[in-house]
Amino acid sequence: MSKKEEKIETENNVEQLAECRIDGEVKDDEIQRLTTQLEDWKDKYIRCLADMENTKRRLEIDLKNAVDYNSTQFAKSLLPVADSLSLALRAMDGKVDAAVLDGIKSVQSQLDTAFNARQIAKVETVGKPLDPMTMLVIAQVPSDKPENEVLEELQAGYTIGQKIIREAMVSVAKKN
Numbered sequence: 001m002s003k004k005e006e007k008i009e010t011e012n013n014v015e016q017l018a019e020c021r022i023d024g025e026v027k028d029d030e031i032q033r034l035t036t037q038l039e040d041w042k043d044k045y046i047r048c049l050a051d052m053e054n055t056k057r058r059l060e061i062d063l064k065n066a067v068d069y070n071s072t073q074f075a076k077s078l079l080p081v082a083d084s085l086s087l088a089l090r091a092m093d094g095k096v097d098a099a100v101l102d103g104i105k106s107v108q109s110q111l112d113t114a115f116n117a118r119q120i121a122k123v124e125t126v127g128k129p130l131d132p133m134t135m136l137v138i139a140q141v142p143s144d145k146p147e148n149e150v151l152e153e154l155q156a157g158y159t160i161g162q163k164i165i166r167e168a169m170v171s172v173a174k175k176n
Contacts, residue, residue: 072165075120079158079166082111086156115158123157123168125150134159136167143173 085108092101115121123134130137130148134157141151150170157168 068160068163071118072160072163075115075118075158075160075165078111078115079156082108082115082158083155085111119161120165121159123159123164125153125157125168125170130170130172134164134167135170137172138169139171140174141171142176144176145173147173147175149173 085104088104089101089108092104125135128150129146130150135150136157138154143149143151145151149172151173152171153168154171155169156166158165
């Protein structure tokens with residue numbers, strides 16, 4: 001507000017106050033009306049500020065959820081690539097030229113680096129006890145190992161931070 005506008009507003013307030021006076025006394029009902037009006041405006045102002053803060057907080061949460069969802073969907077789309085590279089490495093080990101094997105290992109290493117940068121981690125399974133939150137049992141195999149110990153990983157499981165994006169498919173030990 002400019003100095004000129006402030007001066008005009010002050011003059012208007014003085015005129016209003018002068019109108020409220022009768023024989024040197026201010027009308028109580030006019031004071032009450034203005035006080036009530038002031039309180040109403042203060043209340044509306046505080047509510048607007050609270051609404052703005054709540055909207056800001058909701059938008060921040062929605063943005064984070066959208067980013068997390070997109071990251072999860074992108075990671076899920078790359079999991080078949082990671083699976084294919086792992087299968088190729090297992091199938092080729094010792095059966096192909098070393099240069100081809102090194103090339104595939106290099107690509108897998110780059111994918112692992114990209115996953116690590118985005119906090120995408122492989123679920124550790126073999127030799128661990130069954131965790132139903134991160135593992136899906138495909139088969140139970142008779143074994144001398146402790147009951148429900150993971151014997152083989154059939155498909156890797158992955159997490160982003162603490163969120164599971166795909167359960168590992170495993171076979172577990174079953175007592176004879």
